[in-house]
Amino acid sequence: xxxxxEKLANPGFDLDQVRSDFAYxxxxxxxxxxxxxxxxxxxxxxxxxxxxxxxxENGNPLRGTHRLGTTATEAMLESRKxxxxxxxxxxxxxxxxxxxxxxxxxxxAYAWGLNNLQAGDQILITRMEHHSNFVNxxxxxxxxxxxxxxxxxxxxxxxxxxxxxxxxxxxxxIVAFSAASNVLGTIPDAAAIICIAKEYNxxxxxxxxxxxxxxxxxxxxxxxxxxxxxxxxxxGPLGIGVLYGKAEILLxxxxxxxxxxxxxxxxxxxxxxxxxxxxxxxxxQDVGGMVGLAAAIEYLEAIGLDKIAAYETxxxxxxxxxxxxxxxxxxYHPQQGAxxxxxxxxxxxAHPHDVATILDYHGVAIRAGHHCTQPLxxxxxxxxxxxxxxxxxxxxxxxDLFIEALExxxxxxxxxx
Amino acid sequence: MDxxxxxxxxxxxxxxxxxxxxxxxxxxxTERGYNPSCGDxxxxxxxxxxxxxxxxxxxxxxxAISQASTSLLCGLIKGKTLEQxxxxxxxxxxxxxxxxxxxxxxxxxxxxxxxxxxxxxxxQRVRCAVLAWRTLDLIxxxxxxxxxxx
Ligand SMILES: Cc1ncc(COP(=O)(O)O)c(C=O)c1O
Numbered sequence: 127x128x129x130x131x132e133k134l135a136n137p138g139f140d141l142d143q144v145r146s147d148f149a150y151x152x153x154x155x156x157x158x159x160x161x162x163x164x165x166x167x168x169x170x171x172x173x174x175x176x177x178x179x180x181x182x183e184n185g186n187p188l189r190g191t192h193r194l195g196t197t198a199t200e201a202m203l204e205s206r207k208x209x210x211x212x213x214x215x216x217x218x219x220x221x222x223x224x225x226x227x228x229x230x231x232x233x234x235a236y237a238w239g240l241n242n243l244q245a246g247d248q249i250l251i252t253r254m255e256h257h258s259n260f261v262n263x264x265x266x267x268x269x270x271x272x273x274x275x276x277x278x279x280x281x282x283x284x285x286x287x288x289x290x291x292x293x294x295x296x297x298x299x300i301v302a303f304s305a306a307s308n309v310l311g312t313i314p315d316a317a318a319i320i321c322i323a324k325e326y327n328x329x330x331x332x333x334x335x336x337x338x339x340x341x342x343x344x345x346x347x348x349x350x351x352x353x354x355x356x357x358x359x360x361x362g363p364l365g366i367g368v369l370y371g372k373a374e375i376l377l378x379x380x381x382x383x384x385x386x387x388x389x390x391x392x393x394x395x396x397x398x399x400x401x402x403x404x405x406x407x408x409x410x411q412d413v414g415g416m417v418g419l420a421a422a423i424e425y426l427e428a429i430g431l432d433k434i435a436a437y438e439t440x441x442x443x444x445x446x447x448x449x450x451x452x453x454x455x456x457x458y459h460p461q462q463g464a465x466x467x468x469x470x471x472x473x474x475x476a477h478p479h480d481v482a483t484i485l486d487y488h489g490v491a492i493r494a495g496h497h498c499t500q501p502l503x504x505x506x507x508x509x510x511x512x513x514x515x516x517x518x519x520x521x522x523x524x525x526d527l528f529i530e531a532l533e534x535x536x537x538x539x540x541x542x543x
Numbered sequence: 544m545d546x547x548x549x550x551x552x553x554x555x556x557x558x559x560x561x562x563x564x565x566x567x568x569x570x571x572x573t574e575r576g577y578n579p580s581c582g583d584x585x586x587x588x589x590x591x592x593x594x595x596x597x598x599x600x601x602x603x604x605x606x607a608i609s610q611a612s613t614s615l616l617c618g619l620i621k622g623k624t625l626e627q628x629x630x631x632x633x634x635x636x637x638x639x640x641x642x643x644x645x646x647x648x649x650x651x652x653x654x655x656x657x658x659x660x661x662x663x664x665x666x667q668r669v670r671c672a673v674l675a676w677r678t679l680d681l682i683x684x685x686x687x688x689x690x691x692x693x
Contacts, residue, residue, distance in 0.1 A: 477606035479581050480550070483668060487546050495581055509582045509604060538550045539607070 127447060133440035134522040138433040144519050147171060147425075151519075158490045158524045163308050163336060163468045163497075163515030165358045168422070172361055175421035176414050187413050188387055188404070198413050205416035206403070212423045213353065214344035215370055219402040222369040222376075223416060227335040228258040230354035230369035231302075233406065234331055235262035237382040238352075238375070239300070245271030248297045250328070252277040252285055252314075253505050254307045257498040259333045263302060272299070279505065283307075283460040285314040294326050302331035306340065306466035309497050309513060311442065313337065313464035320350050329375070335359055339426075339517070340466050341435040345370050357415060361422035366415030369406070376402050383408035434518045438467040441516040441525065445469055448529045454536055454543040458506055467516040470497075470506075473532065476539040478512045484538055488531035549665065550607065553615075553658040558607035563617035565600045572686060576603075576678035578670050583609040587616075587678045591686065594625050606671050608662065613675035615656040625683055632680045633692050639663050639672055 145151055147169035150159065159167060179201055185194030187202045203218070210218040224230045239262075243249065249263045253276050267274040277290045285303070294301070301323040306313045316337075320330045332353040334343055339360035345353050352375075357366040371379075381388055381399055385408035390398040399405045426434065442465060449455045449471055458470040473481050478494035485492055493513045496503045503510065514528065535541075567573070570588035577584050583605030590598040599617045604610070616635075620628045634652045637643035641663040649657045662672040677691075684691045 477610075479583075479606040479668070479671065480608070483665070484546060484550070509584075538546055540555050 127444075130440045130444050130447070131522075133436060134444060137437040137440075137518070139429045139437075139518075141519075141521065144169075144429070145521075148519055149173075155489050158488075158520075158527055160514040160516060160520065160524070160528060161491045161493050162339075162517040162520075163359070163513065164493055165364070166339065166361050166517050167519070168361050168363065168418075169425055171425050172363065172418050172421045176363060176418040179414050179417045183417075184414075186410055188411075201417050202411065202413045205413070205420040208420040208423050209368055212427070213338070213368075213370060214346045216346060217373060220345075220370055220373050220376065222371065222403045222406040223411060224354075224367040224369050225365050225412075226358070226367035227333060227354045227356040228367075230352075230367050231258050231262050231331070231333065233369055233382045234302075234352050234354075234371075235266045237379045237406070238329070239263070239266035240269055241380060243267075243270040243272040243299055246297060247272040247299045248293075248295065249274050250277065250290075250294060250298050250301045251275075252303045253279050254283075254285070254310060254312060254499065254502045255302070255304055256308055256333065256335070257500070258335075259302055259304060259331070260501065273297075276501075277303070279312075282462055283310045283312050283458060284463055285312070285319070287315075287318065290319065290322065294322060294328065296326060298323070298326050298328040300329045300331060302333070304333040304336065305343070306334070306336035306468075307502075308336045308468060308515075309470045309499050309502055309511065310458055310460065311465045311468040311470075312460050313466050315463075316348055316350070320348055324349075336466055336468065340431075340438055342431040351375055357419040357422065360419075361425055362419035363415050366412055366419050368419075373402060376406070381405055381408070385409045387411075429518065437518050438516050439465065441520055441522070442467045442469060444522060445514060445516070445525045445528070448525065449532075452529070452532060452536075454541050455532070458508075458511060468513055469515070470511040470513045472508060472511055473535055473539070473541065474543055475541050476535060478510045480539060481512050481532075481535050484535045485528070485531050488527070488534065490528045490531050492528075548661045549668075551658050553655050554607060554611040557611035557614040557655070557658075559610075560614050563600050563614055564602060566602060567598065567600045570598075572682045574678050574681050574685075576674045578605070578609070578674060581606065581671065583671055583674050585609070585613055585675060585678065587613065587675060587682065589620075589679075589682055591625065596620050596623055596625065596628055601675070605674070606668075608659070608668055609671040609674050612656070612659055612672050615654075615658070616675045616679060619654060619656055620679065625687055628679065629683050629687075629689060632676050632683070635659075635676050636673060636692055639669055 183197035185198040187198040206218040329351040332350045338355040353370040358364045388408040482494035567588035571591040573588040585603030
C-alpha cells in the first residue's frame with residue numbers, strides 16, 4: 127500500500143495541470159468520472175485541434191485541386207503517420223481509419239473472415255470478449271460453417287493458457303482476443319498468445335480498445351496480424367477508430383465498403399481498387415476525427431504512456447484495496463498478473479442499476495449493466511455488474527469519495543452485511 | 544430531491560417482497576417484460592375469470608425499482624376487472640410521464656404505487672418503473688383487443 131500511495135502522491139507528471147485541461151471538471155457538481163472504459167473525456171487540446179481543422183484546413187481530402195483540399199489531405203496524412211508511429215507500425219499504409227473498434231472488427235470479419243474460412247476451420251476467441259469481437263465471429267461462423275470456440279478463464283479471471291493450448295489446432299485459422307478486458311481488467315499475455323498462434327499458422331486479431339489508452343503498444347514487437355482500437359477511449363473524438371493490419375495480409379484482402387476514393391479504374395462492369403490504405407476507406411473520410419485522434423496521441427505521449435500506465439495501475443490497486451475492505455462488495459478482478467484500470471464489482475443484495483443511480487446522485491459516474499459482455503456475465507453468474515474504470519486524470523481523492531458514496535448505497539438499500 | 548424519495552421504505556420493502564413472486568402454471572396469460580439495456584426481466588402471469596383478474600403473480604429479476612413496481616402492480620390489480628386494470632395502467636403511466644400530478648387522485652387509485660411518482664424526474668429509470676405496467680397492458684390488449692397505451 128505504501129508504494130501505491132507514493133505513486134498516487136507523485137505520479138511523475140503534473141496532475142493539476144492535466145486536470146485543468148479537462149473542461150468537464152469545471153462543471154458545477156462535482157463530477158467524479160469513473161466511466162473511462164466506456165469513453166474517456168477529451169482535453170482542450172484535442173477539441174482545439176479539431177476546431178482549427180474545421181476553421182482553417184477544411185476541404186474534401188484526396189480530391190482537392192485547391193489549397194483547402196490540400197490542407198485537408200495533409201492533415202489526413204499527418205494523422206495517419208502519427209498513428210502508425212504511435213503503435214510501431216512500419217508504414218502508414220497499414221493504418222486504416224474506421225469509425226471505431228467495432229467497425230474495424232467487422233472489417234476483418236467481412237473482408238478476411240468470409241473469404242478465407244470454410245467448414246472444418248476453427249475461429250478461436252475468448253470468454254471475456256466484448257460483443258464487438260464476439261458477434262462478428264458468430265456471423266462469420268454461421269456464414270462459412272467454421273466453428274467458433276472459446277478460451278475459458280481461470281478462477282483468478284485470467285485467460286486459461288492451458289485451455290488455449292488444448293483448443294488450438296491445425297484447424298484454427300484465426301485467434302481473436304482482447305488485450306485488456308473492459309470488465310475484469312485482465313491483461314493477458316498477448317505476446318505469448320500470438321506466439322502460440324503462429325505455431326499453428328493462425329492469424330491473430332488483437333482487440334486493443336482497452337489497452338492502447340493505458341500503456342504502450344507496439345504491433346511489430348507483438349507481431350500480430352491485426353490490431354484494433356477506438357479513438358474515443360483514448361481522449362480522441364467519438365467516431366474515429368483504427369484498424370492496423372500487416373500490409374501483406376491487407377493487400378490480399380478484398381475491400382469491405384465500396385464507393386468513392388477506394389477505386390483505381392472503374393469500368394462499366396468491374397473496377398480495380400486503390401492502393402493501401404485507401405482500398406479500405408470508401409467515401410469522404412472523417413479528417414476532423416483523425417486530427418483529433420492525432421492530438422490525443424500527442425497529449426498522451428507528452429505525459430508518457432509509461433507514466434500513465436504506472437499511475438492508472440496505482441489508482442486501480444488502491445481502489446481494489448479499498449473495495450476489499452467493504453464486506454458487502456464482491457469484486458471480479460484478477461489478483462495476479464497485469465491488470466488494466468477497470469474493476470467490475472457488485473454490491474451484495476443491491477442491483478447494479480440502483481447502485482449506479484445512488485452513486486450518480488453523489489456525482490460519481492460508473493457503469494452498470496453487462497458492458498457488452500453477456501457471455502462473460504453468464505460465466506460470472508451475474509446478470510449485470512457495476513464497473514469503475516480510471517484514467518490518468520482521476521485522483522486518489524476521487525476514489526475516496528466513490529468509496530464513501532458506496533457507504534450511502536449500503537444505507538439507502540438497507541444492506542446489513 | 545432526496546434519494547430517499549426514490550428509494551423509500553415502500554420501494555425497498557416491495558422490491559424484496561416475495562408475496563406475489565411465484566409461478567402460475569394455470570395462468571390465463573403470461574407475458575415477458577424485458578429491458579435489454581439494463582437486463583430487467585420479468586414474466587407476469589394473470590388468471591382471468593369472467594373479465595376479472597382473480598390471480599396475478601410474477602417471476603424474474605431486476606433493479607429495486609422494477610421489482611418493487613411489479614410487486615405493487617400485483618397487489619393493486621388482483622380482483623380488478625380488465626377494464627379497471629386498464630384504467631390503472633393509464634393512471635400509472637400518466638403519473639410517470641408527469642401528466643397526472645394530483646396526489647389525491649393518484650393515492651386514491653394507485654395506493655402504495657404512488658411511491659414511484661418521483662421516478663418521473665429520473666428519465667434513465669423510467670423504463671424500470673413502467674416495465675410491469677407495459678407488460679400488463681400487453682396482456683390486456685391481447686385479451687380484449689383494446690389498443691395499448693402510448
Ligand atoms: C474491449 C473492447 N472492445 C471493443 C469495444 C468496442 O468499442 P467501440 O464501441 O468504440 O466500437 C469496446 C468498447 O466498449 C471494448 O471495451
